Amino acid sequence: MGLLSLAIWLPIAIGALLLLFSRDEQARMVRWIALIGSILSFVVTIPLYTGFQLGTAAMQFVEKAPWIERFSINYHVGVDGLSLWFVMLTAFITVVVVISAWEVITERVNQYMGAFLILSGLMIGVFAALDGILFYVFFEATLIPMYLIIGIWGGPNKIYAAFKFFLYTLLGSLLLLVALVYLYNAAGQSFDILTWHQVKLSSHAQTLIFFALFAAFAVKVPMWPVHTWLPDVHVEAPTGGSAVLAAIMLKLGAYGFLRFSMPIAPDASREWAWFMIALSLIAVIYVGLVALVQKDMKKLVAYSSVAHMGFVTLGFFIFNELGVAGGIVQMIAHGFVSGAMFLCIGVLYDRVHSRQIADYGGVVNTMPKFAAFALLFAMANCGLPATAGFVGEWMVILGAVKANFWLGLGAATALIFGAAYTLWMYKRVYLGDPGNDHVKELTDINGREFLMLALLAIPVLWMGIDPKPFTDVMDASVTELLRHVAISKLP
Numbered sequence: 001m002g003l004l005s006l007a008i009w010l011p012i013a014i015g016a017l018l019l020l021f022s023r024d025e026q027a028r029m030v031r032w033i034a035l036i037g038s039i040l041s042f043v044v045t046i047p048l049y050t051g052f053q054l055g056t057a058a059m060q061f062v063e064k065a066p067w068i069e070r071f072s073i074n075y076h077v078g079v080d081g082l083s084l085w086f087v088m089l090t091a092f093i094t095v096v097v098v099i100s101a102w103e104v105i106t107e108r109v110n111q112y113m114g115a116f117l118i119l120s121g122l123m124i125g126v127f128a129a130l131d132g133i134l135f136y137v138f139f140e141a142t143l144i145p146m147y148l149i150i151g152i153w154g155g156p157n158k159i160y161a162a163f164k165f166f167l168y169t170l171l172g173s174l175l176l177l178v179a180l181v182y183l184y185n186a187a188g189q190s191f192d193i194l195t196w197h198q199v200k201l202s203s204h205a206q207t208l209i210f211f212a213l214f215a216a217f218a219v220k221v222p223m224w225p226v227h228t229w230l231p232d233v234h235v236e237a238p239t240g241g242s243a244v245l246a247a248i249m250l251k252l253g254a255y256g257f258l259r260f261s262m263p264i265a266p267d268a269s270r271e272w273a274w275f276m277i278a279l280s281l282i283a284v285i286y287v288g289l290v291a292l293v294q295k296d297m298k299k300l301v302a303y304s305s306v307a308h309m310g311f312v313t314l315g316f317f318i319f320n321e322l323g324v325a326g327g328i329v330q331m332i333a334h335g336f337v338s339g340a341m342f343l344c345i346g347v348l349y350d351r352v353h354s355r356q357i358a359d360y361g362g363v364v365n366t367m368p369k370f371a372a373f374a375l376l377f378a379m380a381n382c383g384l385p386a387t388a389g390f391v392g393e394w395m396v397i398l399g400a401v402k403a404n405f406w407l408g409l410g411a412a413t414a415l416i417f418g419a420a421y422t423l424w425m426y427k428r429v430y431l432g433d434p435g436n437d438h439v440k441e442l443t444d445i446n447g448r449e450f451l452m453l454a455l456l457a458i459p460v461l462w463m464g465i466d467p468k469p470f471t472d473v474m475d476a477s478v479t480e481l482l483r484h485v486a487i488s489k490l491p
Contacts, residue, residue, distance in 0.1 A: 361435025
């Protein structure tokens with residue numbers, strides 16, 4: 001078993017082990033096993049970065065073994081510059097989520113921790129899969145633990161939110177399966193994704209494939225107008241569920257565009273780029289305005305996620321290196337920042353049991369350490385220079401201006417709206433005099449919460465101050481992807 005398989009199956013194995021424990025009598029032991037397991041799973045991904053060879057777009061750490069030989073389906077995994085950081089991000093966020101749930105989850109602790117560890121392994125599998133069916137199995141399997149996390153540990157309307165999440169994402173994925181079967185036959189009965197990149201499809205076939213893939217990936221991102229499931233799910237999901245959903249699961253759809261839509265249907269991607277750019281700009285501008293009027297903190301950050309992911313898809317479909325690399329950097333940064341924003345809301349909710357902005361005010365008076373962390377993450381969400389949130393957005397705006405000045409101007413409005421809704425929320429929740437007796441009685445963050453937020457603050461600042469290690473990994477793969485898309489594939 002290679003490093004990549006270990007990164008996929010170690011958290012799944014430990015998660016399955018946790019399910020064998022009795023429910024709550026051994027909760028302390030379960031928490032420690034979950035924490036040690038998640039840390040080990042992250043440590044396993046570090047050699048993927050230290051041993052990663054820069055300057056090549058080839059797949060690295062490749063493992064291949066026959067699985068269902070009759071249909072040429074293989075267990076085939078590997079990473080390149082497009083996927084490496086997402087493997088590491090997934091493992092890292094899982095550690096933070098386990099710490100966040102340490103004292104908060106008191107019922108079915110083994111099932112909660114087990115679900116997150118299994119989910120972590122499945123999501124790493126999505127980013128590493130190089131076989132179409134293996135990708136599809138991991139892609140769909142991620143729905144099951146997240147469905148249970150929302151449905152069991154969620155809020156009052158958790159069943160409604162869980163069903164909406166499951167149905168939206170499953171229905172979109174059925175067309176993905178049709179596209180995979182078509183590509184299997186077009187490639188001479190092969191499910192190898194890298195082989196699919198070389199298949200020459202007609203213009204009509206490319207368009208059909210592009211929209212079949214779009215149906216699956218756009219819902220997952222989620223792009224406007226299929227984004228309506230996200231706010232409902234975020235509001236009902238437990239804090240850890242919201243953090244993983246925003247930090248990792250939304251990236252599965254955007255990654256799908258990079259790995260499937262653009263290289264397999266390059267002509268259709270260029271032909272329909274205007275459509276993707278239009279939807280992305282609507283997400284950036286319209287959804288940013290929607291976020292301004294939210295009264296629930298979780299809903300505000302959920303709409304903020306839709307707007308930020310609009311930046312990502314905009315960057316991809318302007319087809320220049322700044323745009324595509326900026327989109328990938330924005331995905332990584334959004335993973336840290338949005339996860340941190342939801343965990344901050346969770347810290348307040350654990351104390352006051354309300355997500356309504358009107359129920360707070362003056363939190364800085366009673367929780368100064370926590371307010372400092374919240375300010376850092378709020379500034380990163382705005383895209384303040386020297387934070388992770390700035391780098392990707394700045395690269396996408398530069399790429400958009402390079403493609404078309406008015407496109408860049410439209411994208412830049414997101415920074416204004418982002419600053420408006422984020423800072424207005426921060427002002428109403430944290431600044432001024434204490435808003436009520438609940439706020440006056442608040443206690444500042446404890447050591448566990450400090451560690452959880454510090455673990456996210458470090459990469460948010462590191463990525464903002466020195467983004468080069470992040471961009472160096474992806475440069476060769478981005479260049480190769482754009483070269484591939486630029487060559488007409490029509491027979």
